[in-house]
Amino acid sequence: MTQDPARRDAPYRRGETALLLVDMQRIWVEPGLEHPYDERPYYYGRLRDTVIPNQRRLLAAARGAGADVLHTVIESLTSHGRDRSLDHKLSDMHVPKGAPEGRVIEALAPVEDEIVLPKTSSGVFNSTNIDYVLRNLGVRYLIIAGVVTDQCVDMAVRDAADRGYLVTLVDDACATYSEERHRAAVNAFGGYCWVSDTATVAARLDALAGEG
Template identity: 65%
Template sequence: MKPPLPKRDEPYRAGETALLVVDMQRIWLEPGADPDHPERGPDHYFYRQTASQTIPNQQRLLAAARANGVEVLHTIIQSLTEDGRDRSLDHKLTPIHIPPSLPEGLPIPALAPVGDEIMLPKTSSGIFNSTNVDYVLKNLGIRYLIVAGVLTDQCVDMTVRDAADRGYLVTCVSDACATITQERHDIALKAFGGYCWIADTDAVLARIEALGKRA
């Protein structure tokens, strides 16, 4: 008999679990840093939501991952070249271009990589389309992928769907993600919920901390 298929919400396994933090960059998260949206002041929903909930919850996830042997990876939108000639056609048309020399393109200090945590620059919405993350995750022996970041209905959405298609058991941490409005966030979670286990930070922390107890 074939072994039963795993459940999307089955417990994580030590040595097979990674946390992927998506696009938590200064240019998106610091009011006034995004030149394409000068109309969004400090009181805009997105900035209030990320400052009050998304970032603090990601800090909790990072602390738990680092303390319990969970691999941590970061991805940022960043061109490989200063003039952006390597960007995807979509990013050229949008246009989105963050040169490698731009300080605002790096993660915010509160969520910056620690030690030798892996950070992968990408030039598309989907990290699996414009980086070697699948190769890296498989080399690391990862089966369970925890996803948190921005924007819920864009880069997070692509990450979840593409990871599921490649055979990872994906968790999307609902209150550690955000997008431009609450409505867009809620609609996105409903739309890609069939590809992952959607859980809040407290539930995911309990799963991560359980790994340390079993070690």
């Protein structure tokens, strides 16, 4: 039996590490599909200049290391959205099944055998079988990045930690609607994870690739 790691920033292990990208889909990332750029200049600017380039680096490193990659998208299981959570209904949040705006953005498009999990609530562990999938894959170390920091990313971090995963939050690969909200969120849920940055996490994944 493998001994449990003694700290949240324990080195990743080959065959036990996965990257989860949260809600990096067109409707939330491309200006004009939900909100125009002028309404959220900080958010869209951070996505363009920081988050998407950093996630591309993480994706390349994860793929190079043979780590599993999972993508979540908010997407109803039906065209009418009757299956959505009550919160999403009250929030008028509905991406119909198969809608083009619900796809992962082209810059981060999944490749063959990367798993895409449609969810109908903020928490991916609440409305998908991600826990079952991760355990079947043998994952213990879960690297999380995406949008938005203080909503769906927050829930993914906390819920994963509660289920026994060693979570890494990649700070500079996440965004919300202001720097103040981002910092407050990371400070609030940082106790559930190892908060790191793209360069450090990518270097660790690159080191795993060298073990293959």
